[in-house]
Amino acid sequence: MNANAPLAASRPALYLLALLGKDIQGSLSPQLYEHEARRQGLRCSYQLLDFAQRGWEAEALPNVLRSLETLGFTGCNVTHPFKQQIIPYLDQLSPQASAIGAVNTVLFRHGQRIGHNTDCPGFISHFRRNLPGVNIERVLQIGAGGAGSASAYGLLEYGVKHLALYDRDTARSEALYQQLLLHFGSDRISITHHPQQALANSNGLVQATPIGMSGHPGIPINIDWLTPQHWVADVIYVPRETELVLRARAKGCQAIGGDGMVVFQAAQAFELYTGLPADREHMLAIFQQACVTPA
Template identity: 45%
Template structure:
């Protein structure tokens, strides 16, 4: 993901002067990302500070987001993670965007060097790891996805790359779901579409991907009628705080196989850490640390 020469240079610089990173989003007070980054940095012998920039309760305009972002750049941040609802809105503010993130249409990681900000996407990597570890092979299946925002663009790309036969996308904003489906269909041989008939599509599907903020600590609730769930349907969640959302709780009661959002959270952090520092983290150690952080929570 990061050029080897750049990685070596950044690793040397990181060990010399340390790293300042942050997370921009809304309702992110429960995020475990700072702890994951700083503990791994300590294990790597790095001085590392990770700050939350929570714009909770604000109606954030393009100008306000730009102000916050430029403030972080001017303050000397080395990197930023971007989360809901800014993964697409951040892109016009960047100096460059990695081809993978450009194709996905969303950025969750920004590397800042010499005043220049470059966007990347590690969400697809994280979601892929979660599916492979907790669900298994999904190639050839029909899958329904709820949500077509920045995270949804990444999970949809990951699902189609894993070989899903057809992905049907739903969103409260039909124009947005159609736009994402059209973009994906052009890249993946027509294997994506948008629909408004959720009951019929779920009845014919093998899996459900939930990629909206519903279920987060600041957005409690269920994203669909639980009567649509059935035992032979797997359910993959992107929300990880709380680790067990209402959707996952109900799905487990129905007998569904489930994948919580924790694995995606860890592996997107693995990718972001390397982008920020040029140093490959110990992924297994980060998984163990995440497990420790979430012990005692519903899982």
């Protein structure tokens, strides 16, 4: 079976979907998927399974997956902190998910759990759309978890000449470095233990840690390290504009949040779930409307 194959022509009467993660009550995924499904004449119910809210530990992950399968779910999305933890409980990975080493979309098909990564193309589509023409010769990325794995792979595939990785958890940055070495030359990737110096030698910054998202307030770097010559891309979308993005713009930097990334990755995941093309502009409009007037 081709792990990338979309759903066959016979479609379920109801698409049951869920998001697995912690502190995800601000997620707009239900609106994105349910509105796009309704636009296409489909029935869809999207549930937030917030491990923090429900008091579940990470060890519950395999039982949650088993329950979703038993209940007839089409699949589920996966967010922080489970994008890498979920892999041992899957039967197959798409080629891109395998290369990245992280999963954000799981399909339940014919008794198999198939992991995909739509974060990577979602991030690059958003980056290309909102930071066109920026210098990508040298980039510093902070954060080497699930989202960081996708953005790092996407940046190198997109053409970044050198990517420096920093994570407070050095084992995590080392693991991502080794994963990327399987696909890109060692001259294009490095680990830094001195983010201030690395940023001074970089054209832009990718922020891929949870710091700044709802439930994890703050800013992950010293804002004085940024100059107007830097661009900034934050993968966080709740809040839509993090403190880092706002303060970077105040310093004269081009800076984007993760709103487009979440919409574009959701659009590709929708296509995997349904086998139908998603209207990305419509989903962007739904996202923007939901940010102004939450459902």
